[in-house]
Each structure stands twice: as structure tokens, then as C-alpha cells.
Amino acid sequence: QSALTQPASVSGSPGQSITISCTGTSSDVGLYNLVSWYQQHPGKAPKLIIYEDTNRPSGVSNRFSGSKSGNTASLTISGLQAEDEADYHCCSYADPATVVFGGGTRLTVL
């Protein structure tokens, strides 16, 4: 079970859009529609922001969106705000009956 691949860091200015990629394999990201994304502020537990590849839980800003193509999932944050500065983790269900995370991406709002 290898970790999913995410960029270590991304940055953007307020108001801009950024995209974080999450690359897996045909045994995880590419096989199931079960990619989820989590936002984590320093010292806090992760918070679910996207589930089942593209769905947003109630209460999560519509500035957050998820997509997927083949073995790569993506998280896009539009209209960047200072409060979006955090770590973002992707996660996928994987064969057999396991779960795998990405290495995490640190978002800096310039």
C-alpha cells in the first residue's frame, strides 16, 4: 500500500484559485469513487471537505471542489482566503478493504 502522491506545497494570492493533485493507482483512486479530502489547521484534527470524489458536506464553502480523471484526483480552491492556509490531505479506499492517504500538501496564502 503506497501512499498517494501530492505536491508538498502550493501557494496562491488572495482571490486566486489553486489546484492540488493526488495521484494513485488503478487499485485505489482509479478503482473507486471514494476519494476524500481533508483540511487540517495547525494543532487541529483534520476536517472533511470533499467526499466521494466530488461531493461537499453541508457547511463546507462552495469555493472547494473536487474532481477526478483516471488515477488522479484534484482539489480546487477558488477565491483564496487567508483562512484557507492549512494542510490538505487526500485519501482513498483501496484494495483490499484498506485506506490510503497522500503525503499532504501545505497551502500558503501569500
Place this chain on the structure above:
Amino acid sequence: QVQLVQSGAEVKKPGASVKVSCKASGYSFTDYYIHWVRQAPGQGLEWMGWINPNTGGTVYAQRSHGWVTITRDTSISTAYMELPRLKSDDTAIYYCARVSVPVHSGSFDSFEYWGQGTLVTVSS
């Protein structure tokens, strides 16, 4: 409201064991899988395994197999994660997390609820 409340921070010596608890409230404990995830300092999240609180069945990450043990006590709605033979690189925050879908829908969809985390420090 759904809550997962974990036991407090632990400091252990190498070779010792640790058992972290996760008490659930606000829902029927046996209806949702509980998973354990850890995060070493400055690192990403690492999935360790899950338990079906209804049956007690477990699945562990390959790396965790034969090493971590996840159990539950349904009478007090609590899940446990035990690590034996601790090493310094086991120093991490350990989280329990509840999935979004009930047990009849599978072991994982996403992690909707998280415990507050338990810091385990392994140091001589």
C-alpha cells in the same frame, strides 16, 4: 451530536506498549466503522486499520499487521488501539475517526468525525 473523545497524552519508553481509547457518543456505536490514523510530527496522515464495532472484525494496514491491535467494548461505546514494543518513530498523534456511512454500506466512505487526537511520545 456525534463526539469521539480520546484518552490523554502518553509518554512511554522504547519497548513499552500503549493503549489509546476512543469513546463515542451521540450515535449508535455499533452502526459505524471506527478507523485509526496517526500523524508523526510534521508528517502526513497514515492509516493504521479499522474495526467493525458490531462484529469486532478488523483490517490493518500491511505495515500495521501483526503490530497494532484494534479492539472495542460495546458496553461503553469505546474503541481501543494498542501498540506494543514502541520505538522512537512511533512518536505521533493518534486519531480515531468514524466513517460517514453505516456498517451495511461498507467499511469506508470518508471520515466524517474525528477524535481530538492523542499524542504518544516515545523517548528514553
